[in-house]
Amino acid sequence: MNATDRLPRAWGPALGAATVAAAPEDFQVDERLGFAAEGAGPHLLVHIRKCGLTTLRAIQMLADQWQVDRRGMGYAGRKDRVAVTTQWLSVPWPVNAPTPAGGRVFDDGAAWLEVLSVERHRRKLPVGALSGNQFTLTLRDVELPPEAMASRVVTLARHGVPNYFGGQRFGHDEQNLTRARDWFAGTIRPRSRNDRSMLISAARSAMFNAVLAQRVEDGDWRWPQTGDALTLDGRGSLFTAEVEEAAFNRRRAAGLRIHPTGPLPGALNRRQALSDRLTAREAGLLGDWASWIESLEARRVVADRRALRLSVHGLAARQLDGSTWRLRFWLTRGAYATVVLRELVAARER
Known part of the structure; x- marks a missing residue:
């Protein structure tokens, strides 16, 4: 039991049990900045997707691959290791140098890192610069009536x-x-x-x-x-x-x-x-x-x-089969998907 397990729920007991993040693909997070690259400047705004890596490890790998000083790189927020996540990084880059190509930077099967896009930017990305995160979560071995899930989802969407x-x-x-x-x-x-x-x-x-x-x-x-x-x-x-x-x-x-x-x-x-x-x-x-x-x-x-x-923005739940559900929602920066999940289900140990 961790610190949050003891906290009271707002909308009654968990509806049932579920296996959360049985595989990294079951827990997907997409970071949203809320602004676009400026198109010029001494930095690169780099969009990455990763799995099996912490944000800091991904930054170090990209620094080694592109031979830049890791200390000059920036990130808006840290993302889970056991998940498939996208996020934005800034990389210091000479204004006259060609921009590096995207693609896979690292892949050992269980963990991987790829660069999705690279654009010029004027400044280092500061911590906290994101507007929020989009979550796509797959719950497996779910034990609860579909009607109960639908009713609770409506409650969370309306009342937070x-x-x-x-x-x-x-x-x-x-x-x-x-x-x-x-x-x-x-x-x-x-x-x-x-x-x-x-x-x-x-x-x-x-x-x-x-x-x-x-x-x-x-x-x-x-x-x-x-x-x-x-x-x-x-x-x-x-x-x-x-x-x-x-x-x-x-x-x-x-x-x-x-x-x-x-x-x-x-x-x-x-x-x-x-x-x-x-x-x-x-x-x-x-x-x-x-x-x-x-x-x-x-x-x-x-x-x-x-x-x-x-507020749980855009909350939607879809039953994929008798015991599998997919949730999608968007949260502002600094918020935790796990506090949304705990109002629905009790997570089983992986």
Whole structure:
């Protein structure tokens, strides 16, 4: 059992069991940037497809193949290893040099990497530059009535799901959380800057999940409460839920246009003014995490917010045969397909 298995579901128990990602082809992810290559500049915007490789391993392979400095390359987001995924990379490239050809870069049968397209671009691709991901998931050995699946899919499409951080955030056997605790206690140090960022992310994600879990239990995770910090769907700006706008905000929430947010704890963020009511509520929910929050503040990690609800765009389910289903949906960046799946089925161990 991982950290997310213990979190409450919003729409009732899982409908049944299913085998998820029995093969890499059963878990397909296509990254969407939301902008096009600029057509000129000292970088290449490279579209790749991979299987059996982490994003960082794929980057290193392409750097070796094209003989470029890996440190000058960029990526928008990391993608699963045990999956078939597409994503975008940027590669530094002399403006007068011909662009390299596409095609297979590596293939050992179980793992492979191919370049789908190459275009000129003006700048390095920063982490987080994607708009979202399209998922195509095949569920096998499904044990549930088709009517129940259809009804639950409609519910998720209309009302969304709790925007938990997925178990991947916490590492195998929650090792990232264990190491974060030890770091805050002063018994270990992060191995690198990337390791430091990973431990901070795991700690803040666990606290966010704790607040969201309680709001799911309370039944107000998707409904604005007076004093809540709200955000527009797919946006980052915040505004406060005022009592005189309660009816208006409820209508907008019903249409998935706005969502309450929850804390990513840290030092005071002066650009985010929170109501006393919300501050007090979240302080009470995070009382057991006080020493962790103090550790983040001491390390000058600035607090932020994240939507409590996740809209599942374009959700569709199709039964391929008696025990096999295919799901398709699109999620904004930073969201996890596994939190959508857990509102439908309980995944069997592979």
